[in-house]
Amino acid sequence: MPIATCVFDAYGTLFDVAAAARRLAADPAHPRFAEAWPRIAEIWRLKQLQYSWLRATAGVHTDFWQVTVDALDYALEAVGGVASDERQLLLDLYFELDAYPEVPSMLAALKEAGLETAILSNGSPAMLNGAVRSAGLEAVLDEVLSVESVGVFKPARVVYDLVGHTFGRTPREVLFVSSNGWDAAAAAGYGFRTVWVNRNGDPLDRLPWTPQKIAEDLRVIPELAATW
Structure with missing residues (x-):
């Protein structure tokens, strides 16, 4: 068939799920983020997947945007040293x-x-x-x-x-x-x-x-x- x-x-x-973090890291206005972005992108994606599986297993659904926000917040806390405005910039870039x-x-x-x-x-x-x-x-x-x-x-x-x-x-x-x-x-x-x-x-x-x-x-x- x-x-x-x-x-x-x-x-x-x-x-490319790493594109948001990579794009922000390429901005010279964010030099500290340029050092941390690979680890942030890695944890962000891992937690995004884990949270979706856990919610599906537990029967506690929310949309993927909330999962994405939660995963990013975990990643930023885990790595540390990220400026306050960079969180929102990353979320905005995820739509592009x-x-x-x-x-x-x-x-x-x-x-x-x-x-x-x-x-x-x-x-x-x-x-x-x-x-x-x-x-x-x-x-x-x-x-x-x-x-x-x-x-x-x-x-x-x-x-x-x-x-x-x-x-x-x-x-x-x-x-x-x-x-x-x-x-x-x-x-x-x-x-x-x-x-x-x-x-x-x-x-x-x-x-x-x-x-x-x-x-x-x-x-x-x-x-x-x-x-x-």
């Missing part, structure tokens, strides 16, 4: 995350091949729409799907259900792409064909399922979608 719909996680997959360089041409190639394209993300609608607009991706995405419509974070199966409900496709007609190994693995367990974009050369997560394919970046996605 050929691939009909290509679905992408947003943060870390299409958009850079897309990875290959993203626009990759999505355009999928659309030219007649495939449906979508984001399926933990992000809140406002966050996702801001990132999509900032990166200029509106014309190459058919849908931007947020977990807010079901009130629980990935990897809950009801989140992956959103793809079938939206496009009317069976799981085998869907190619799901994520930079999060656990997300790609859970999507494979759901029945999607999956690609893990492993930019950092990380080991596979020890989970009941594994992604069918692993790629270094997104450039190979149009070819995979056409030949799978």
